[in-house]
Amino acid sequence: MIIAIDGTVASGKSTAARRLAQRLDYLYINTGLMYRGVAAYCRQHGIPTNDQRAVALHVKFLAVDLRNEPDGQHVHVNDHDLTAAATAPDIGAFVSDIADNPTVRDVLVRAQQRLGRAAGNAVLEGRDIGSVVFPDAPVKFYVDADVRERARRRLADDIKKHPALTLDEVEAATRARDERDRTRPVGALMRVPDAILIDTTHNAGPDATVDQMLAHLAKSTNPIRPINPIRPTDDCHA
Numbered sequence: 001m002i003i004a005i006d007g008t009v010a011s012g013k014s015t016a017a018r019r020l021a022q023r024l025d026y027l028y029i030n031t032g033l034m035y036r037g038v039a040a041y042c043r044q045h046g047i048p049t050n051d052q053r054a055v056a057l058h059v060k061f062l063a064v065d066l067r068n069e070p071d072g073q074h075v076h077v078n079d080h081d082l083t084a085a086a087t088a089p090d091i092g093a094f095v096s097d098i099a100d101n102p103t104v105r106d107v108l109v110r111a112q113q114r115l116g117r118a119a120g121n122a123v124l125e126g127r128d129i130g131s132v133v134f135p136d137a138p139v140k141f142y143v144d145a146d147v148r149e150r151a152r153r154r155l156a157d158d159i160k161k162h163p164a165l166t167l168d169e170v171e172a173a174t175r176a177r178d179e180r181d182r183t184r185p186v187g188a189l190m191r192v193p194d195a196i197l198i199d200t201t202h203n204a205g206p207d208a209t210v211d212q213m214l215a216h217l218a219k220s221t222n223p224i225r226p227i228n229p230i231r232p233t234d235d236c237h238a
Helices: 013-024 031-044 052-059 092-099 102-119 129-133 147-158 167-182 206-218
Strands: 002-007 027-030 064-069 072-077 122-126 139-144 196-199
Touching: 002 013, 002 129, 013 027, 013 122, 013 206, 027 031, 027 064, 027 102, 031 052, 031 064, 031 072, 031 092, 031 102, 031 122, 052 102, 064 102, 092 102, 102 122, 102 129, 122 129, 129 139, 139 206, 147 167, 196 206
Parallel strands: 002 122, 002 139, 027 122, 139 196
Antiparallel strands: 064 072
């Protein structure tokens, strides 16, 4: 059973995907971390991420893998743990270059498919899971929320580091990010016709979102029931 989850930034999809996998005892596959891992590798080896040809020449020889550790999922590139570099605060611009590279997309999509099939039961989240990575997944969710609410969540996460930020500024940045995600040359964000919409606008936290997903799963032809207890709620709205 593959469960594909796509959605907008700050809608809560990443935390919900991780929690859903925990509740079902499925493998959680954070596809975005894989792109971050390639970006971190390029930075460490002096490969300009905006040079698509240079990146393409190297990525074909990279083994990108995800491994579960006690503190969460780690990304390994050629057996080196690059998680710290891949999640550095300033990695974002480099990740965008990597995610827009068609060759990187081809390599990582195959890696994601391999991970999902090897697991048997997996929850994958990203932008193109239901459209590209596993278009035949029996269950697909699209997670979204009102843009003002998503901006409020991002502001709550960022205000300590950037106290001068305003809600209007964050909303404008969120709308710009949505536009970039939906118009990317490869792996663009989209809601495929058979994806179930999960609106998190009024949810108190990720457990409410997971409950929505489980309710849909319980109504399916072959109901899927959680086997792990609810985990404590956190404030992550990835």
